[in-house]
Amino acid sequence: xxQLGPHLPLRLTQxxxxxxxxxxxxxxxLRSLYRCGRQPGSPALLLIRDTExxxxxxxxxTAIRCSNSFYGTGETFLFSxxxxxxxxRWTGRNNFFVKGDMDLLMVGGGSGRxxxxxxxxxxxxxxxxxxxxxxxxxxxxxxxCVQDLEVWGLA
Numbered sequence: 001x002x003q004l005g006p007h008l009p010l011r012l013t014q015x016x017x018x019x020x021x022x023x024x025x026x027x028x029x030l031r032s033l034y035r036c037g038r039q040p041g042s043p044a045l046l047l048i049r050d051t052e053x054x055x056x057x058x059x060x061x062t063a064i065r066c067s068n069s070f071y072g073t074g075e076t077f078l079f080s081x082x083x084x085x086x087x088x089r090w091t092g093r094n095n096f097f098v099k100g101d102m103d104l105l106m107v108g109g110g111s112g113r114x115x116x117x118x119x120x121x122x123x124x125x126x127x128x129x130x131x132x133x134x135x136x137x138x139x140x141x142x143x144x145c146v147q148d149l150e151v152w153g154l155a
Contacts, residue, residue, distance in 0.1 A: 004045070007087045008059065009075050012043060012154065020044070021151040028122040028146070030105055037064045037151040043075075045152040046107075048118075048125070051145040056080035056127070056138035058107040058116055060098050064151060070109070072097025078108060078115050080138040088115070088135035096132045108132035122149055 005013055019025075021036035037044055044064045047057045061075040074090040076097040090097075096109035108115025110131030116138060118125040123146055127138040 003081075003085050004059070004079065004087075007077065007079070007085075009043075009061065015154045017045065017152045017154060019150060020153040021149075023122060023146070023149045028149075030100070030118065030120045030122055031102060033064065033105075033122065033149075033151060034066050034100070037153065039063050039153045042153045047150045047152065048146060049148040050125075050139050051147045052140050053147070054080070054082060054139050054144075056082075056116075058098075060107070062098070063153070064098060064100065064105070066100055066102065067098075068101075070096045070099045076107070078133050078135045078138060080136070082138075086136070088133040091132060091134045093131045093134075096130070108135065118146070118149075122146055 021033050026032050044060045049055050058078050061073045078088040080086050099106045103120040105118045106114045108130040113128040113130050115130040115133050115135050116127050126143040
């Protein structure tokens with residue numbers, strides 16, 4: 001988290017973060033993530049470690065929730081530690097920030113490809129270059145298995 005500090009919106013840099021959801025504590029379920037991570041108006045930091053020990057994730061300026069359409073703002077970004085931090089910011093090309101239902105959580109999109117996606121049991125996901133963030137693949141493989149996942153929110 002400290003390395004991401006400089007990349008967060010200024011209004012958030014002095015705020016204390018706390019763990020809203022963690023697979024180690026809360027189990028692997030997108031439904032539980034929505035339930036625990038719902039702090040209206042609170043930004044969310046999604047942190048993933050895959051089974052190849054690669055760490056990456058997404059920052060959303062709004063709480064991660066279930067929705068029929070994309071939501072979020074241009075403050076949303078994707079990041080990876082490979083091994084140094086890389087941040088992929090909004091390109092302005094589309095507004096496909098965050099969208100989630102019970103079977104799929106998506107961050108970033110365009111041309112049928114998602115910057116980051118997770119399935120309903122949070123065990124599998126994928127990452128592809130997408131128009132929203134013009135990102136690299138965040139994980140070593142385009143499809144990955146989740147070892148550990150956390151959602152951090154502002155206290």
